[in-house]
Amino acid sequence: MAQVSLVNLYKDYGETAAVIDLNLAVARGELVALLGPSGCGKTSTLRMIAGLLPPSRGDIQFDGRSVLAIPAERRGAVMVFQKHLLFPHMTVGENVAFGLKMRGESGATLRRKVGDMLGMVQLAGFENRRSHELSGGQQQRVALARALVIEPAVLLLDEPLANLDANLRLEMRRLIRTLQQALEMTTLFVTHDQEEAIMLADQVAVMDGGRLLQQGTPRALYEQPASPTVARFFRNENLLAGVKQGLCVETGGYRLAVDPARAALCADGPVWITARPEQVQVLSGAQIPVAAAANTLPAQQVGDVVYRGGYSQIQFQLCGQLWTGHLSTDAARDFPAGGSVETGIPAEPPLGIHLPPQHIWLMPRSI
Amino acid sequence: MSRRVSRPVRMTRRVLVGALIGGAVLLPLLPLLIWPFAHGWFFPDLLPQTWTLRTWRYLISPSARIGEALFNSLAIAASVVSLAALVGLPAARVLARAHLRGKSLIEWLFLAPLIVPGLVVAMGIHILFIRYGLADTHIGVILVHLIPALPYFVLIMGSVFANYSIELEETARTLGAGALRVFWHITLPAIAPGLTVAALFTFLVSWSQYITTVLIGGGKVITLPMLLFPFISAANHPQAAAVSLIFLAPAFVVLAFTARVLAGRPAVLGGLGRI
Numbered sequence: 001m002a003q004v005s006l007v008n009l010y011k012d013y014g015e016t017a018a019v020i021d022l023n024l025a026v027a028r029g030e031l032v033a034l035l036g037p038s039g040c041g042k043t044s045t046l047r048m049i050a051g052l053l054p055p056s057r058g059d060i061q062f063d064g065r066s067v068l069a070i071p072a073e074r075r076g077a078v079m080v081f082q083k084h085l086l087f088p089h090m091t092v093g094e095n096v097a098f099g100l101k102m103r104g105e106s107g108a109t110l111r112r113k114v115g116d117m118l119g120m121v122q123l124a125g126f127e128n129r130r131s132h133e134l135s136g137g138q139q140q141r142v143a144l145a146r147a148l149v150i151e152p153a154v155l156l157l158d159e160p161l162a163n164l165d166a167n168l169r170l171e172m173r174r175l176i177r178t179l180q181q182a183l184e185m186t187t188l189f190v191t192h193d194q195e196e197a198i199m200l201a202d203q204v205a206v207m208d209g210g211r212l213l214q215q216g217t218p219r220a221l222y223e224q225p226a227s228p229t230v231a232r233f234f235r236n237e238n239l240l241a242g243v244k245q246g247l248c249v250e251t252g253g254y255r256l257a258v259d260p261a262r263a264a265l266c267a268d269g270p271v272w273i274t275a276r277p278e279q280v281q282v283l284s285g286a287q288i289p290v291a292a293a294a295n296t297l298p299a300q301q302v303g304d305v306v307y308r309g310g311y312s313q314i315q316f317q318l319c320g321q322l323w324t325g326h327l328s329t330d331a332a333r334d335f336p337a338g339g340s341v342e343t344g345i346p347a348e349p350p351l352g353i354h355l356p357p358q359h360i361w362l363m364p365r366s367i
Numbered sequence: 368m369s370r371r372v373s374r375p376v377r378m379t380r381r382v383l384v385g386a387l388i389g390g391a392v393l394l395p396l397l398p399l400l401i402w403p404f405a406h407g408w409f410f411p412d413l414l415p416q417t418w419t420l421r422t423w424r425y426l427i428s429p430s431a432r433i434g435e436a437l438f439n440s441l442a443i444a445a446s447v448v449s450l451a452a453l454v455g456l457p458a459a460r461v462l463a464r465a466h467l468r469g470k471s472l473i474e475w476l477f478l479a480p481l482i483v484p485g486l487v488v489a490m491g492i493h494i495l496f497i498r499y500g501l502a503d504t505h506i507g508v509i510l511v512h513l514i515p516a517l518p519y520f521v522l523i524m525g526s527v528f529a530n531y532s533i534e535l536e537e538t539a540r541t542l543g544a545g546a547l548r549v550f551w552h553i554t555l556p557a558i559a560p561g562l563t564v565a566a567l568f569t570f571l572v573s574w575s576q577y578i579t580t581v582l583i584g585g586g587k588v589i590t591l592p593m594l595l596f597p598f599i600s601a602a603n604h605p606q607a608a609a610v611s612l613i614f615l616a617p618a619f620v621v622l623a624f625t626a627r628v629l630a631g632r633p634a635v636l637g638g639l640g641r642i
Contacts, residue, residue: 050541072540079541081534088535089556098552099542143538150542 002062002076002153002186003028004049009058011044018044020210021058026154026203029184031177032215033191033201035233041210042190046156049188051075062153073102076153082162085143086131092118092142093127099150117149118142120179137168141175148183155180155187161196173200194234198222206230224265227363228272238280238323240273244362249273252319256295259358266362279359280325282314283352284334295360299323299351305335316351325353396615402608422605432589437613440574440590443505447512447573448566451520454513455565459524464533477521480514488514489582496583503585511583516572520565527561567621574617 009022019041026032034042047053049060051072059066067075078099086095096114105113118124121141131139140160147155157176161169177200180187191197197204198218205215206229214226225231228239242251247263249256251273283296299316305327306313312332314325327335335351402408403422405415426433461467462474480488492511493502501507539553555562577592584590591614598607 047537050537052537052540071545072537073543073545075541077541079538081538083532083534087539087553087556098539098544102543102548146542152541156541 003064004154004186004188005059005061005064006045006049007059007061009045009048009055009060011041011048011053011056017210019048019055022207022210022212024205024212024215026186026188028186030202031180031185031187031189031200032203032205033189033197034205034207035191035194035197036207037192040207042207043158045207046079046158046188046190049154050077050079050156052079077156078147078150078152078154079156079158080143080147080160082159085139086134086146088131090131091127092123092129092131092134095131095142096127096146096149098146103150113149117145120148120182121145121175136164137172140164140172144176144179148179148185151183153186155185157187157189159190159192161191169196176200206233223276224262224361225274225363228274231274231363236274236276238274238277238318238321240319240321241365242271242273242362244268244271249360249362252297254297254319256297256355256360257357258360258362262358262361266364270365270367272363272365274361274363275355275359276361277313277324278311278326279356280323281354281356282316282325282327282331282335283354295357296352296354299353301335301351305332307332316353318353323353399608399611399615402604403606403612405605408604422609426606426609432594433610433613436589436591436594439505439588440592443509443512443588443590444570444573446509447516448569450509450513451517451569452562452566455517455520455524456562459521460528462521463525463528463531478518481518485515486578486582489579493582502583503587505588507583508580508588508590511579512573512576515576515579516569519568519572523561523565523568524558527558527565531557564625567625571618571621574614 004024004026006022006024009019009024011017011019022041022045024032024045034045036042044053048055051067051070055068060068062076067077086092087098090098093114096117097110100110100113114127115124118126121144123138123141123145126134126138126142131142134142143160160176161172164172173196176189179185189197189200201218203215204218204221206213206221208229214221214230216224221230222234225234225236231237231239240251242249242256244250244258244263244266245268247258247260249258249271256273297318299318302315302317302322307329308326310329312327312329314327314332314335316323316325401415404418404420406417406419406421408415425431458473458477462470462477489511492514496502496507496511501510535557536549536553539549544552575592576590577596580588580590580593584593586593591610595607595610595614598610
């Protein structure tokens with residue numbers, strides 16, 4: 001197990017840059033998810049760490065030593081791809097044994113290690129099966145066993161769960177997390193699924209357009225995104241432009257109070273104001289006078305309330321921006337009709353939107 | 368889902384189609400089986416009046432040079448296959464996978480011999496080969512056979528590599544296998560069926576070359592087709608038929624082998640198995 005650092009890592013293919021000055025540290029035994037849309041450079045990053053793609057500039061270090069000069073076969077970073085998982089002409093046992101054989105291991109030790117590892121991925125006794133006799137999830141587990149059995153310095157997973165159906169994906173996430181923690185395996189995990197990143201990772205690194213936007217714990221990224229782009233990755237598109245001064249923020253002629261602890265994290269000046277949909281309090285017309293106090297803005301409902309299972313989703317115009325809020329299923333009954341975006345006729349009656357100071361989050365905005 | 372047809376109907380249909388194809392291919396070959404044993408076989412007769420082994424006695428005598436021609440044909444074809452693999456494997460792999468500048472031009476150049484008549488090229492090559500001392504040599508003949516053979520090799524292997532995932536090789540590399548071991552343990556087993564077919568086709572192309580062999584070999588390099596043609600033009604039916612039988616043997620081996628190698632193979636060959 002090693003500690004991995006990427007130092008100003010840069011990769012371009014001719015005119016297009018895939019990875020731009022990436023700095024990232026993965027602590028020993030930690031699982032870091034690289035989250036981003038396809039083409040954001042996350043897979044290129046993984047391939048560079050594995051030694052399958054030479055970087056244009058920058059450095060890759062395992063335990064503080066540069067590994068750029070070490071070819072993939074001796075680097076000790078094992079890659080698990082999402083497709084074409086197993087060597088088709090080999091049995092399950094031969095697949096898992098492959099890396100050990102390449103290291104010159106053989107005989108009883110090899111067989112024991114293979115058997116133990118298959119046990120860990122709940123496939124004990126599958127040694128003589130062929131890969132086409134296995135289900136997608138089983139193949140995935142064999143691929144994982146094949147990677148882990150050689151005790152690599154770093155485990156690199158390239159969207160390994162993308163091809164599995166939803167239930168299986170949950171099960172595999174748990175298995176990967178359990179194994180990773182049991183073996184204290186330094187792991188980098190590429191995904192475009194924010195839910196997967198949140199569930200699995202110790203740290204999430206959000207990438208877009210080849211750049212690292214933010215690195216932090218899943219909770220930090222979810223609740224305190226550094227920019228609107230990061231917020232959008234975590235399904236928060238609520239956004240207002242405003243100006244911060246002290247503990248207040250001004251937008252569209254309204255003043256909102258911000259929690260002092262949160263206000264301290266952002267400099268005065270132009271800011272983006274956001275609040276997660278589940279933390280926005282949506283008040284129907286009747287409730288507005290009561291709650292007309294601080295931090296409540298008028299809004300117009302747009303479209304119908306959509307039942308999402310467990311909660312309902314409502315969309316509204318707030319200071320000219322489209323926002324989303326969540327309602328409890330009971331509360332949703334107070335919002336029967338919707339206005340229409342096409343006709344531009346606002347719904348009656350207007351809504352009140354309460355943004356609690358402790359849930360307002362501010363991000364710096366450049367003009 | 369295909370249309371459901373009852374089992375007996377399907378069987379009958381299969382037998383009929385088989386008989387039709389078999390008849391079309393095998394019936395014209397029937398005289399070839401009879402002629403080498405015939406002693407005079409004239410028009411109205413369905414079968415020869417007398418049978419003889421005279422043709423075969425002549426063919427196995429040293430003056431017929433069958434042994435020499437057989438050896439030359441085999442050795443030249445085998446060399447052509449090896450060289451085609453040496454050049455064609457990397458070429459097919461790169462053409463199927465890489466995005467490189469001028470790729471379509473390279474592809475076109477590889478396939479050009481299928482379009483340009485070999486005879487035209489062979490004339491020009493002959494002049495060059497005389498200058499380089501390659502005319503009238505086995506090596507010269509091997510090189511000139513490579514021209515019509517290589518496109519087939521590259522075409523077949525190109526389709527194999529197009530369906531082939533390089534990620535298997537990359538996985539093997541990160542698991543500790545160097546370039547040679549990746550080729551031996553991963554690439555070769557994955558492409559083996561396609562490689563077999565490509566090699567057999569290439570072998571057949573070289574095996575059936577006549578004009579290029581005559582031109583470049585200058586009559587010094589004797590292959591089977593060079594024995595066959597004089598017998599045919601001299602209307603020596605028994606001997607032409609006998610040499611034809613020897614000449615046909617590898618084609619049938621190839622056919623049988625191809626069918627067997629490709630039967631029930633996974634998708635790595637794509638539609639190739641259905642040729």
